[in-house]
Structure formats: structure tokens, C-alpha cells
Amino acid sequence: MPVPAFPPLPPGFLDRLSSILGPRNLLTGGDATAPFLTDERRLFPGAAAAVACPGSTAEVSALVRACREAGVPIVPQGGNTGLVGGASAPAGSLLVNLRRMNRIRGVDPANATLTAEAGTVLATVQEAARDAGRLFPLSLASEGSAQIGGLLATNAGGINVLRHGNMRDLTLGIEAVMPDGRVLHGLGGLRKDNTGYDLRHLLIGSEGTLAILTAAVLRLSPLPRQRVTALVAVSGAAQALALLDLLRDRAGEALVAFEFMVQATVAMLVEAGHGFPVDPALPAFVLFDLTSADPEAPLAAQAEAILARAFDGGIVLDGTIGASEGQNRAMWDLRERLPEVQKHFGPSIKHDIAVAVSRIPDFLSRAGAACAAAMPGCRIVPFGHLGDGNLHYNLSPPDGMAPADFLARQGDINRIVHDIVHDLGGSISAEHGVGLMKRAELARYKDPVALDAMRAIKAALDPANLMNPGKLLP
Incomplete structure (x- = not known):
């Protein structure tokens, strides 16, 4: 689906933006804007005439007010790692990239929270949490480039959702600039607040169509002191589910991640030259993690006992348990390489x-x-x-x-x-997310009542349809 085009930017508009941001933070021209206008899969090239890089929530607010007055569409962008064209900026729009808003505003170990600006890279948040003796558990392949704002906008998941949930579950508060330029202040970090509609959950996952998210209070977890990683072979998905049930029953909250691959998937890794620690000709594979915050917990013995039971029950055909953190990491590297390896085919x-x-x-x-x-x-x-x-x-x-x-x-x-x-x-x-790629599909599969409610919310909050138009809603 092509990116729609809008009228050219009005005369004097870029001068106004330059006065808000300073000329160095307003990018124009092909060489300057090109890196922001090419999406991860190179399917939805953008054509925005300018890229604005605000450094504060106040500057985002001023940009949005200027766009509203001039009728210029706004496309928010984080690390530009999305896969569905959600941050592709059409001609006549202003792309707002939040990379300069990359500060950790604070860590509250007693409240088990961290407050980060939207342009902060996920790996930076993870490191700040570790420095405070805590864990921010969201983990995905692009964590070295994906930014908090984009992760919020798409309600990102990753490998640890089984234990810790998506971004909605990991966020206790947000700050956002609404379509009229006003700032929504919601960084209290409260676990209980029944004072009306939960705008936090409404804006998370809205893909920039309702507001620009500028900061968030993120939920932290205890830092794991032990990790056991196992890669095992099973005869198919039904046996993988049987193993999942066994792990849930016997390991409980220690089970953090549970990933599945079939033989054809693993064959690509092997053909691409990557070693595989279990016979790659077997039908299917499960990679799972158990973790514990207790350094004295008998986690390895527990994992071995569970897998022994699975072997005896015919659930597991073969497998290996990492003997060191290096081996654990090597097994997860194989899983994380899959999207890149597939490109070779x-x-x-x-x-x-x-x-x-x-x-x-x-x-x-x-x-x-x-x-x-x-x-x-x-x-x-x-x-x-x-x-x-x-x-x-x-x-x-x-x-x-x-x-x-x-x-x-x-x-x-x-x-x-x-x-x-x-x-x-x-x-x-x-x-x-939905972005451009699945927008038309949504009309076929989404509950029509839900779609009508979504359109009503969009019309109420953004009546001029300037916030990431053409995305998400069919």
C-alpha cells in the first residue's frame, strides 16, 4: 500500500520550525533526511521534506502546535526499526524523530521504576536498570537501536513476554504531547489509580495516531542471579505444548521465555554456516530460559529434573543445557539471527x-x-x-x-x-503493529464495533487527522 501524499509545506513553515529547534536540529535535503526515510524492510520509503529532532517535551509541544496551525501532518519516529511502515513519512508531512530525547530522568529502586525519555535506546534502559540492581525485562533483537517511544507506540513484545508481559504491562505512566499541543502529564508511577479512563493504555499501541509519547515510567523487576538455558528437540508443536505445561507446573514463575522453531527454520541456520548444538535434522526445537533472583536456588537441578521427566515421558527427543553464560548466550544468538539469516534465501x-x-x-x-x-x-x-x-x-x-x-x-x-x-x-x-502494511487487512478481520470505536476516538482526539495519518485505521 503506497504512502499517501499531502500538499507541500506552506511558505515560512520551516523557518518557524527552525526557530523552535535551532537550525542544526531541523534536517532538510536528501543526504540529511535519507536515513530517516528508509524503513527497515525497504518497502515503504518516505518522502518528508524535513525531519525535526526536538530535544525536549516543550519543543515537541511547540512543533505540534505549529503543525496544527499550518495543517501539516506529523509522523513520529523512534529508532526506525519497525516492520510494517508505521514510521514512513509521506510527502507534505513533518517527520519528528525523538533521538535527542534520550535521557534517563530517574531511577526509583524502592518503587522498582525507571523514567526514560522516548528517544532512549532499549539497551540503555536495560543498562541503567542493571546499574541500579534491577532488570528491565523487555528483550528483542533490535534492542541496540529500538527506542522506548517506538516500543510504546507498537506495544512491543519480545522473548520475555511469557513472564513479564508486553510494553503495556511494563509501563506505569506516560508523558505525551496530544494533537492540540498540550502535554499529558502522567509520570506518577502508580500501580493503582482509578480516577477515570486509563489514557496510558489507550496511547500505548496507538502507533502515533493519537499523540507523541515523550517519556514513560517503566516497571523494573528483580535482577536475575541465575539463568538456565536449554535447547531441546521435540517431535512437533503438540509436544512443545506438553513441555510448556510441564515447565509451568514444575518451574512456575522461573519460566521466562519459551521459543519454538521447526526443522526447516533451523536448516536455514545450518545452511548459512551456523553450528547447532542439537541434531538439526530432528523435527522441531524449543529454546527456553529459567531464571531466579535467588543465587542459592537449585535452578540447574530443577531444570535437569524437569527435562529428565520430559525424556521419560517421550516429550523431548534430545537436548542440551548451557554449561555457562557464554553457552546460554550462544544458543539465544542462534534464535536472534533467524530474521537476518532468512534474508540470505x-x-x-x-x-x-x-x-x-x-x-x-x-x-x-x-x-x-x-x-x-x-x-x-x-x-x-x-x-x-x-x-x-x-x-x-x-x-x-x-x-x-x-x-x-x-x-x-x-x-x-x-x-x-x-x-x-x-x-x-x-x-x-x-x-x-499494523502501520501501512496491515491497515487494509484490519477492515477484513477486526470486529466492526471495535473499528467504529477506534475511529470515534481518533476523531475526538485528532479531528484534523494530522497525527500519523494513513496508518493503523482503515
């Missing part, structure tokens, strides 16, 4: 789906058969967060198929996969 048709955990085997069986029938020889490479029902269900082209011919089938394949997801009561977007 041509373009991919990607899906970010969620169904109830119990329905994962049914989804994989139905989607696998339907996609193989629709495109014989394609490589179906699902992987992801089975523990919370979210899979990245990706296809790579059959040998010899031209990339353009493969991508021309994307609409057909999306319809097959998403129809099955919908029939199973699932979601076509689990953690990546």
Missing part, C-alpha cells in the same frame, strides 16, 4: 500472528498445508514466542522462483494465513 513473506497457545498445533498444520498447496516448493519457516501464542510465520521462495514473482503472491498468501488465524480466533498482528 531471498525475499520473505512475513506474518506476525497470535492465536491461543492451545491452538498453535492446529494453526501450523492448517497453514502449512494451505501454503504448500498454494505455492509448491516454498520454504515455510515459522519461529517465535510459542509460550504466549505469537509466531512469526514466514515464507521464503521456492528454488528458482524470481523474487518479483514470489512477492507478487504476497496478497494471496496473506489471505490464506490470515483467514486461518481469524478462523481460530487469533490476531493478524501480535507485536509488530
Whole structure:
């Protein structure tokens, strides 16, 4: 779906922005703006005439007021690591990148919170939490570049959602600039506040269509003192679920992450030259973490006992437990390399789906058969967060198929996969957002009552439709 275009910026508008930001923080011209106008997958190139880089909430407020008065659309942008075109800025819009707003405003160990500005990189937040003897548990492959504002805007997930939840669960307060330029002050960091509608949860996940998020109070957890990582082989998704049940029953809250890969996915790693510590010819694999804040807890013995029980019960076929943190990290590196490795096998048709955990085997069986029938020889490479029902269900082209011919089938394949997801009561977007890519799909699959309510909220808060127009809402 192409990015819409808007009228050119009005005369004198850039001069006004320059007076707000200072000329060094208003970027114009191809070389200066190009890095901000190319999305991660190079599918939705932007064309904004200018990139504004505010350094404070006051400057964001002034920018929004100026845009409102001039009728100029605004596209907020964080680390530009999104996969659905949510931060692509069309011609005639102003792209607002928050990279300069990168301060840790404070850490409150007693309240187990950290306050960070929207442009702060996730890895910086993780480090600040560790320095305070705490953990910020959100973890994903782009943590070295993804920014807090973008993670909030998409309600990002990652590998630790099973234990700690998405960004909504990890956020106790937000500061945001509303479409009229006023600032919403909500950084109290309270766990209980029943004084009306929860605007925090409304704005988180709204993909910049309702406000520009400028800061957040983030929930911290105890810092793990132990970690046990295991990579095991199973005969399929049903056995992976049996192992998940066993781990939940026996390890409880120690189970943090539970990732799933099929043999075809692992084969790509091996073909790309990466070693795999378990026989890669086995049908499917689970990678899981147990952690404990108690350095004396018998975590390793517990993991060994659980896996012994799983072996005896025929749930697990083979496996290995990391003997050091280096080995733990090496196993997780294999999982995190998967999106990059898939690029070596041509373009991919990607899906970010969620169904109830119990329905994962049914989804994989139905989607696998339907996609193989629709495109014989394609490589179906699902992987992801089975523990919370979210899979990245990706296809790579059959040998010899031209990339353009493969991508021309994307609409057909999306319809097959998403129809099955919908029939199973699932979601076509689990953690990546809707953006431009899935906006039209939303009209087919989203509850029409929910869509009407979303449109009413958008119209009430942003009647001029200047906040990231053309995204999310069909």
C-alpha cells in the first residue's frame, strides 16, 4: 500500500520550525533526511521534506502546535526499526524523530521504576536498570537501536513476554504531547489509580495516531542471579505444548521465555554456516530460559529434573543445557539471527500472528498445508514466542522462483494465513503493529464495533487527522 501524499509545506513553515529547534536540529535535503526515510524492510520509503529532532517535551509541544496551525501532518519516529511502515513519512508531512530525547530522568529502586525519555535506546534502559540492581525485562533483537517511544507506540513484545508481559504491562505512566499541543502529564508511577479512563493504555499501541509519547515510567523487576538455558528437540508443536505445561507446573514463575522453531527454520541456520548444538535434522526445537533472583536456588537441578521427566515421558527427543553464560548466550544468538539469516534465501513473506497457545498445533498444520498447496516448493519457516501464542510465520521462495514473482503472491498468501488465524480466533498482528502494511487487512478481520470505536476516538482526539495519518485505521 503506497504512502499517501499531502500538499507541500506552506511558505515560512520551516523557518518557524527552525526557530523552535535551532537550525542544526531541523534536517532538510536528501543526504540529511535519507536515513530517516528508509524503513527497515525497504518497502515503504518516505518522502518528508524535513525531519525535526526536538530535544525536549516543550519543543515537541511547540512543533505540534505549529503543525496544527499550518495543517501539516506529523509522523513520529523512534529508532526506525519497525516492520510494517508505521514510521514512513509521506510527502507534505513533518517527520519528528525523538533521538535527542534520550535521557534517563530517574531511577526509583524502592518503587522498582525507571523514567526514560522516548528517544532512549532499549539497551540503555536495560543498562541503567542493571546499574541500579534491577532488570528491565523487555528483550528483542533490535534492542541496540529500538527506542522506548517506538516500543510504546507498537506495544512491543519480545522473548520475555511469557513472564513479564508486553510494553503495556511494563509501563506505569506516560508523558505525551496530544494533537492540540498540550502535554499529558502522567509520570506518577502508580500501580493503582482509578480516577477515570486509563489514557496510558489507550496511547500505548496507538502507533502515533493519537499523540507523541515523550517519556514513560517503566516497571523494573528483580535482577536475575541465575539463568538456565536449554535447547531441546521435540517431535512437533503438540509436544512443545506438553513441555510448556510441564515447565509451568514444575518451574512456575522461573519460566521466562519459551521459543519454538521447526526443522526447516533451523536448516536455514545450518545452511548459512551456523553450528547447532542439537541434531538439526530432528523435527522441531524449543529454546527456553529459567531464571531466579535467588543465587542459592537449585535452578540447574530443577531444570535437569524437569527435562529428565520430559525424556521419560517421550516429550523431548534430545537436548542440551548451557554449561555457562557464554553457552546460554550462544544458543539465544542462534534464535536472534533467524530474521537476518532468512534474508540470505531471498525475499520473505512475513506474518506476525497470535492465536491461543492451545491452538498453535492446529494453526501450523492448517497453514502449512494451505501454503504448500498454494505455492509448491516454498520454504515455510515459522519461529517465535510459542509460550504466549505469537509466531512469526514466514515464507521464503521456492528454488528458482524470481523474487518479483514470489512477492507478487504476497496478497494471496496473506489471505490464506490470515483467514486461518481469524478462523481460530487469533490476531493478524501480535507485536509488530499494523502501520501501512496491515491497515487494509484490519477492515477484513477486526470486529466492526471495535473499528467504529477506534475511529470515534481518533476523531475526538485528532479531528484534523494530522497525527500519523494513513496508518493503523482503515
